[in-house]
Amino acid sequence: MTDTAGNATTTSGDEPVTMMEYFMQLEYSDVVSAPVMRFRDALMDARLIAQQCPKCKLVYVPPKGYCPIDTVELDERNEIQLADRGVVTNYTVVTPVQYYGQKETEPFVRASILLDPPGGMLILQDVLDIPVAEVRAGMRVEAVWAPKGERDVDEIGNRSGSALEGSLRGFRPTGEPDMPAEAFSDKVW
Amino acid sequence: MATAHEPCAIVGFGQTKHKKRRDDLSLPGLVREAAERALDDAGMTWSDIEAVVIGKAPDPFEGVMMPELSLADALAAVGKPMMRVHTAGSVGGSTSIVASSLIMGRRHQRVLTVAYEKQSEGNAQWGLAGGRSGGMGAGGIFAPWMRSYIRGSGAPEHIGWKVAVKDRLNAVKNPYAHLQLPDITIEKVKESPMLWEPIHFLESCPSSDGAAAMVLTDEEGGRAASKPPAWVLGTAMRSELGSFPGRDTVRPQAGVECAEMLYKEVGITNPREQIDVAELYVPFSWYEPMWLEGHDIAGPGEGWKMVDSGETEITGSFPVNPSGGVLSSNPIGASGMLRFGEAAQQVRGQAGEHQVPGAKVALAQAYGGAAQYFAMWVVSSELQPSLS
Amino acid sequence: MAALKDVAIIGYAQARNERQAQATEVQFLFPVINEALEMSKIPRREIGFTCAGSCDYLSGQTFAFVMNLEAVGAWPPISESHVEMDGAWALYEAWVRLQHEDIDTALVFGSGKSSPGNPAEIYPLQMDPYTLTPLGFDPVSSAAIQARALLDAGKVTERQMAEIAARSRRDAMKNPYAQVTGEFDVDELLAQPYVTAPLRKHDLPPISDGACAVVLATGDKAREVCERPAWIRGIDHRIEAHQPGMRDLTTSRSTRLAGEAAGVGSAPIEVAELSATFTHQEPILREALGLGDQVAINPSGGALSANPVMAVGLARIAEAAKQIVEGGRRRTLGHATSGMCLQQNLVCVLEGEQ
Numbered sequence: 069m070t071d072t073a074g075n076a077t078t079t080s081g082d083e084p085v086t087m088m089e090y091f092m093q094l095e096y097s098d099v100v101s102a103p104v105m106r107f108r109d110a111l112m113d114a115r116l117i118a119q120q121c122p123k124c125k126l127v128y129v130p131p132k133g134y135c136p137i138d139t140v141e142l143d144e145r146n147e148i149q150l151a152d153r154g155v156v157t158n159y160t161v162v163t164p165v166q167y168y169g170q171k172e173t174e175p176f177v178r179a180s181i182l183l184d185p186p187g188g189m190l191i192l193q194d195v196l197d198i199p200v201a202e203v204r205a206g207m208r209v210e211a212v213w214a215p216k217g218e219r220d221v222d223e224i225g226n227r228s229g230s231a232l233e234g235s236l237r238g239f240r241p242t243g244e245p246d247m248p249a250e251a252f253s254d255k256v257w
Numbered sequence: 258m259a260t261a262h263e264p265c266a267i268v269g270f271g272q273t274k275h276k277k278r279r280d281d282l283s284l285p286g287l288v289r290e291a292a293e294r295a296l297d298d299a300g301m302t303w304s305d306i307e308a309v310v311i312g313k314a315p316d317p318f319e320g321v322m323m324p325e326l327s328l329a330d331a332l333a334a335v336g337k338p339m340m341r342v343h344t345a346g347s348v349g350g351s352t353s354i355v356a357s358s359l360i361m362g363r364r365h366q367r368v369l370t371v372a373y374e375k376q377s378e379g380n381a382q383w384g385l386a387g388g389r390s391g392g393m394g395a396g397g398i399f400a401p402w403m404r405s406y407i408r409g410s411g412a413p414e415h416i417g418w419k420v421a422v423k424d425r426l427n428a429v430k431n432p433y434a435h436l437q438l439p440d441i442t443i444e445k446v447k448e449s450p451m452l453w454e455p456i457h458f459l460e461s462c463p464s465s466d467g468a469a470a471m472v473l474t475d476e477e478g479g480r481a482a483s484k485p486p487a488w489v490l491g492t493a494m495r496s497e498l499g500s501f502p503g504r505d506t507v508r509p510q511a512g513v514e515c516a517e518m519l520y521k522e523v524g525i526t527n528p529r530e531q532i533d534v535a536e537l538y539v540p541f542s543w544y545e546p547m548w549l550e551g552h553d554i555a556g557p558g559e560g561w562k563m564v565d566s567g568e569t570e571i572t573g574s575f576p577v578n579p580s581g582g583v584l585s586s587n588p589i590g591a592s593g594m595l596r597f598g599e600a601a602q603q604v605r606g607q608a609g610e611h612q613v614p615g616a617k618v619a620l621a622q623a624y625g626g627a628a629q630y631f632a633m634w635v636v637s638s639e640l641q642p643s644l645s
Numbered sequence: 646m647a648a649l650k651d652v653a654i655i656g657y658a659q660a661r662n663e664r665q666a667q668a669t670e671v672q673f674l675f676p677v678i679n680e681a682l683e684m685s686k687i688p689r690r691e692i693g694f695t696c697a698g699s700c701d702y703l704s705g706q707t708f709a710f711v712m713n714l715e716a717v718g719a720w721p722p723i724s725e726s727h728v729e730m731d732g733a734w735a736l737y738e739a740w741v742r743l744q745h746e747d748i749d750t751a752l753v754f755g756s757g758k759s760s761p762g763n764p765a766e767i768y769p770l771q772m773d774p775y776t777l778t779p780l781g782f783d784p785v786s787s788a789a790i791q792a793r794a795l796l797d798a799g800k801v802t803e804r805q806m807a808e809i810a811a812r813s814r815r816d817a818m819k820n821p822y823a824q825v826t827g828e829f830d831v832d833e834l835l836a837q838p839y840v841t842a843p844l845r846k847h848d849l850p851p852i853s854d855g856a857c858a859v860v861l862a863t864g865d866k867a868r869e870v871c872e873r874p875a876w877i878r879g880i881d882h883r884i885e886a887h888q889p890g891m892r893d894l895t896t897s898r899s900t901r902l903a904g905e906a907a908g909v910g911s912a913p914i915e916v917a918e919l920s921a922t923f924t925h926q927e928p929i930l931r932e933a934l935g936l937g938d939q940v941a942i943n944p945s946g947g948a949l950s951a952n953p954v955m956a957v958g959l960a961r962i963a964e965a966a967k968q969i970v971e972g973g974r975r976r977t978l979g980h981a982t983s984g985m986c987l988q989q990n991l992v993c994v995l996e997g998e999q
């Protein structure tokens with residue numbers, strides 16, 4: 069097989085070509101929805117906001133603009149301020165798999181955090197200032213905000229509402245006594 | 258069991274040899290390998306088929322958008338109806354169900370259904386992460402839920418290892434299975450690298466190229482078949498929201514209801530007694546006890562005990578995944594159809610070395626998304642079996 | 646094929662099509678589903694089966710359809726399925742499911758947010774990945790090849806194509822969901838430059854963000870809740886060869902086969918809503934379906950006035966149903982298509998009672 073157009077895929081010797089790599093790149097640019105825009109603005113101000121459904125009282129963070137349980141639309145009138153501390157309800161330690169675009173190389177934590185009243189769940193959060201092996205369910209944590217001026221919310225789109233690390237770096241232990249993990253077994257996601 | 262629909266029979270099943278890379282085959286070649294085997298098994302040719310239903314997981318996994326368009330020729334669908342189903346990981350199951358629906362709804366007499374994934378032609382980890390860094394794969398999402406199950410049920414840690422060993426030893430009896438690990442031991446599973454705490458490398462599914470296919474027909478076709486058919490006694494699909502505060506991710510309600518609907522339709526009151534063998538979607542070891550409980554085959558906290566006592570081995574009283582399951586082959590889009598087809602093979606008596614002797618009633622299940630999509634069916638060697 | 650169980654369209658709704666929706670797909674789908682359910686008078690929890698159609702590549706997100714479950718209210722859990730196809734095929738799946746006779750209602754929807762991506766980059770991925778995708782075979786170029794074949798065969802003129810565009814945009818002025826509307830002079834349209842010869846801008850569909858939802862019910866249930874249901878008298882779909890070079894692009898064999906199987910020719914059709922996304926495809930479809938001059942084509946303005954991919958075919962069926970339910974028509978037709986140059990086609994024949 070002859071190589072053309074710079075596709076030098078033949079290995080040394082007379083090995084036949086069995087694979088050709090074909091990379092493609094697609095660019096998408098979506099409009100950030102109004103509720104997510106407000107969420108981003110709040111993060112720039114080191115605050116977490118959510119929408120609370122008036123019917124079922126569930127707290128949606130980031131806000132979606134609706135409650136999927138009751139199929140009602142929500143707006144700024146349903147907005148509430150959240151605490152920036154809470155408890156780890158569950159976690160995993162991920163050994164990163166390498167793929168195009170993956171930057172992680174060492175095991176990292178992804179934790180579910182139940183914020184203090186009025187509540188709200190944050191999923192897939194990093195836990196900082198503690199060895200990976202010591203993270204546990206029931207551990208009390210507080211937000212670690214990026215310094216003002218270093219915050220950015222560019223990664224937060226309509227479908228990537230847990231990618232907060234540009235402004236909220238993660239959570240760190242407060243040193244308070246652990247809470248009973250069993251009490252949060254239904255609040256992991 | 259008062260149903261007004263046409264009975265549906267599976268009269269042909271085929272699958273590829275699943276491998277890390279099937280670089281001997283193109284995408285059309287991959288689906289044809291499975292489809293031709295299913296047609297041969299049914300004693301049919303391409304021209305006998307009236308409609309084609311195809312299923313696979315997200316298109317970005319291979320970078321081919323709406324692949325039914327470019328596979329129409331290879332699957333001899335030109336001039337025929339062709340559909341493409343996509344319900345996340347459960348897709349192989351729901352594709353089988355949509356195909357059976359075409360028979361039950363009396364649209365067609367002979368339908369070919371095919372499901373596939375060619376993971377080597379793309380990158381599923383990239384696809385799952387949406388191209389972003391910090392991707393954790395499906396295992397990263399499911400790991401905390403498995404941890405919750407372990408904590409809630411009090412299961413000892415060796416249960417996961419045990420499932421991993423059982424399925425790999427079953428796979429040794431299945432020449433199509435991707436992983437062939439005859440020397441696997443509990444010790445090796447335990448010592449394998451930790452991927453997503455509590456899941457070790459050997460407790461998780463491989464990444465495979467592969468396809469599965471079935472030929473489905475009506476009552477007349479089933480009765481005339483040259484090999485024993487598998488009769489579809491009932492099907493169920495159930496979906497729920499993936500994420501809301503308070504959602505039970507360990508025993509999702511959609512899974513509970515899917516099983517409930519199915520058992521009711523089939524007339525099953527005691528699944529553990531009335532079902533002879535099950536093919537369940539277990540991509541990570543702990544999902545075997547989780548689904549035994551999540552589909553009311555075992556009571557709460559009892560699923561791991563079935564594993565521990567060996568009940569889910571081929572020789573046990575409730576064999577699970579005699580084919581080796583998703584833990585041994587995971588061509589994602591096809592993995593559900595492999596469960597549905599392997600269940601059919603069991604009741605047809607065609608499962609070869611991994612045959613459960615005398616299996617008459619088999620359950621198949623597939624799940625997907627954030628454990629929020631469920632597809633299940635029950636097949637039997639008889640159209641109206643006595644379910645005692 | 647056995648006798649069909651009576652199934653009717655008893656509710657429908659669409660989103661107002663936009664070049665770029667400010668809302669997310671779930672957000673604009675939300676009121677559409679609510680409105681269709683409201684019209685049907687079937688309580689959400691009583692719906693027996695739900696089926697959706699959408700495509701991950703439009704918005705560039707794997708598992709994009711999973712989010713759309715939020716617009717349905719999938720809690721408690723629902724019986725549900727999804728096709729990576731236009732919502733018209735979701736309607737087909739639901740219609741087949743209703744033939745089983747154990748459930749009597751179904752909700753169907755299709756949705757797509759095309760604005761984030763670039764169609765010329767995305768749609769080549771629909772083609773054969775080994776031979777055609779690397780060539781960047783895009784929808785406008787392929788449509789231009791088809792139009793050229795049609796012009797060369799003397800089956801259409803550029804003037805007739807411009808007339809179709811002008812008529813569609815004029816009719817669309819009465820359609821609150823339409824995106825490209827207004828009075829246009831045919832000579833002025835013809836004076837415009839080619840985008841890709843022989844296609845001018847007016848020969849192309851707009852890029853649209855949109856959604857459509859339809860509610861189906863079987864015999865007695867439909868009569869109970871709807872004064873004048875639009876009964877599905879025939880529905881069928883067919884696919885043909887993928888390689889455009891393998892087909893006669895001036896005809897649509899798959900549309901003809903689907904139309905015959907759906908019984909289009911058994912009685913006169915009054916209105917046809919066709920997914921002709923390029924002007925020249927309208928005469929191809931008319932010929933394939935045997936629709937004469939007496940048939941009103943695309944009174945909604947059709948796909949040339951709004952093209953919400955993955956919803957546009959279902960919207961044609963909804964518009965055909967509307968002609969019966971609200972317009973008092975006797976027999977109408979809705980058509981959907983998939984792939985380039987009309988590779989796959991679905992035809993749905995609807996009837997009102999006398």
Ligand SMILES: [Zn+2]
Nearest residue numbers: 121124135138
């Ligand atoms: Zn609510």
